[in-house]
Amino acid sequence: MIRTPLRPLARILQARAKGENPDVIERENLRQRHEEMAVKSRQRAEGRLLVLGAFFLCAFFVIGGRMAMMATSEPAEPAVYTAGSMIANQRADITDRQGRILATNFETHSLYAQPPQMIDPIMVAEKLVEIFPDLDKGRLLKDFTGKRKFVWIKKKISPEQKQAVHDIGDPGLLFGPREMRLYPNGRLAAHVLGGAGFGKEGVTAAEVIGVAGVEKQFDAYLRDPANGGTPLQLSLDLTVQAASEQVLYGGMKLMNAKGATSILMDVETGEVISVVSLPDFDPNNRPAPPVSGNDPSVSPLFNRAVQGVYELGSTFKIFTAAQAMELGIAGPNTVIDTRGPLRWGKFSIRDFRFYGNEMPVTKIIVKSSNIGTARLAQQIGVERQRAFLEELGMLEATPFEIVEAQGGKPLLPPNWSELSAMTISYGHGLSTTPMHLAAGYAAIANGGRYVKPTVIKQSGPQAGVRVMSEETAAASRMMLRKVVSEGTASFAEVPGYQVGGKTGTADKPRPQGGYYEDKVIATFASIFPANDPKYALIVTLDEPEISAHGEQRRTAGWTAAPVAAEMIQRVAPLLGLRPHVEPAQVTGITLTSN
């Protein structure tokens, strides 16, 4: 571009000579240039605005054209929504580890009324009460004759009920299709499955959402149409679960306990094969949640296996012994001073009975000596104990995949002192759920790796974090076996299955502080078969009490252990475990040969 100088010297000099102000010339020049620029930019802008206008015109034409093309083409799949179903996808089924149905969907109907269309409200109300005795006639009549234009009567009705209502023949009664969640096995695995309810409800459809258990935990997955209705396969085994429930229920009644829980876990994969919490409920008809303020554990909805945080007593001793062996503090035969009572400040630790002034570690476990375990804990120390329990997952809620498990946070001592370490060594002062205990025993059983308890079927063993050496785990298993073969858990012996385990009897804490004298939580934690463990089984009874040999007995050896034995006897064959039969004595056989 040709630049015009701002101060053409000639003109300015001329102007100066004439005595005029050169600024005027300068301004004039500036104005001229500006005008030229403005004109130029306007011309350019005009062109570009034209381009823009053309662009918009084309774009709108294309959109309109496309719209016209689409509108005049045939609807591709009108069936998708003209069928009237607005539930795009079904909730996926839930199956057990062998593909047997635990939860599925069922076509049903809801019943509602449109009072303005009703011909004879009085007759309708009477007939409805005949069909559904739980309905209140006065209430119905009030609804039907009031101002409401729409009244829900029943959310789910059976085909027979539907026919009966249909036979009333009143145009004001209407049915809406419903998809409901059905648990064909009733109470079986109720706490794991949880339950489902209706979310958003419309006349023609309702959304089914999980309200508890795996139904809630995997709600998004189950509802995700992208999964194409692939069932959610749990690790539970239907038959084992059923047998466990039956045995545990019988055991609970026999031991006069008010509640019970059992967990059977595959020690390699972490899969939970059966988990029972009693009392239970029917997920098809989930009871109302407990009124706040009451003890939640009274409600059948309470899942003792993952929500029940208890001091699990002497079952913890094996962890102390294992850690002591792992750290080289003691071996299975190291003799420990067990003179009692062991005083620590105002506190004194006693044993259930007097077993002698000194005992080897194996015997401490077999006899369940609090003093001996506490001495080991003193040598382990607070920090190492805490770290070990943390590795075993005892200090956080379990990763078990049902929503309730997040609520099962262990209760830690507010100040983990040396005294805490001593009491925790024998299972007091640290409250965990039975699920935590199962994971801990699984670690001992599988050779020292922590496996996460899971409710989802796994394809293979979990490569868990190693928490103790193979040798320590093996030595601990030997001790557990001895507890059953010659110790406090002799009632847990099941011929052929070499049960190993540890009893634990903990006094129940009073809500107002201190402990009850006569109420206990009795736990038997076991692994079987002890020489090559496949499964860990925890049985916990809440407030068991029996009278045997003229004495009121509450200890786990008398209550939980026999229940566990019965359970192992029932489920081991279902799990495909062969009994290990001792070779028969050959004496007494006479070989007859000439």
Next chain:
Amino acid sequence: MTEMVYGAVPVRVGEPVLPKWWRTLDKWTLACVLALFIIGLLLGLAASVPLAERNGFGNFHYVARQAVFGSVALVAMVVTSMMPPVLVRRLAVLGFVATFVALLLLPFLGTDFGKGATRWYSLGFASVQPSEFLKPGFVVVAAWLLAASQEINGPPGKTLSFALCVTIVLVLALQPDFGQACLVLFGWGVMYFVGGAPMLLLVGMAGAVILSGMFAYANSEHFARRIDGFLNPDVDPTTQMGYATNAIREGGLFGVGVGEGQVKWSLPDAHTDFIIAVAAEEFGLMLVMVVIALYATIVIRSLTRLMRERDPFIRLAGTGLACMFGVQAMINMGVAVRLLPAKGMTLPFVSYGGSSLIAGGIALGMLLAFTRTRPQGGIADYLRGRGRG
């Protein structure tokens, strides 16, 4: 002198405001906006019922709200369109500063209504989305800067406005609200284009976009899959796009009938992002064509009127406002007909939404103020013998 004494009638200086406004206003655009608003209410009667039912309100709760917000928006539009451009500019700059501060404070004071993006202030009875109000303010500020840069010895307006634009785009993208960010970027780009972007730069940018698109298609599987899915003529009928496509097909030429549509029950955003699908299903192609024609009329008329405009600021600001308005409508409808990949954007003046309605009213008010006929000095040109341009 005698005239001064005898002939003088008491005249006010200048023309009265209202007649002048009416004489100079682009009445066609005004009529189109009113028509769009009425269509919006009509569609709201159909499309917002499921939402009201879900939230437990009366059937026409949202229609009533829309009518109230719409009235406010129309009043705002008319009032704004009466202002002289300088006043519009001053108020818009103030408004821009206020909304920009509001936008920056969003992460601390805003709510996300559980939608994952913090874009709103909750006022109890209503929520406000500052980015909607920011857009027209930004256009005016950027136009002012760009226009100023055309003065000799003017400020470096292009750089400044670009920096401002990038800042806003970043803030919006962080919310995240990519739709609004794209709109702001587009608005600035259009103004820069009309304000005289060098041709070389434009060609270079177009080339870069095409090249990077090809590069991404060749190298990024994710990107390639999205493009393929978008080019694929078959659409999964259970997706939002599928519902919208089927709704348009169901509607045909004359629609399935008022209130008979099904798509509004299936699409959660039927009252906002996919309202055109509701329109197509219930009222058919006819209404959709009317809507498209209305948007096209507003944009094209505004642009034509701006071609005559000599004040660079007015020209640029008007262009920015008109194009932003048009492009928003275009993207919304383009998504529904699968010309563009899915992007949440409301249909201005038709979709439900208080913020977008009132902000749209203000923006169109500004546009109307800028496109009013005013003396352009054309006579002076003729007098000087230079003719037009």
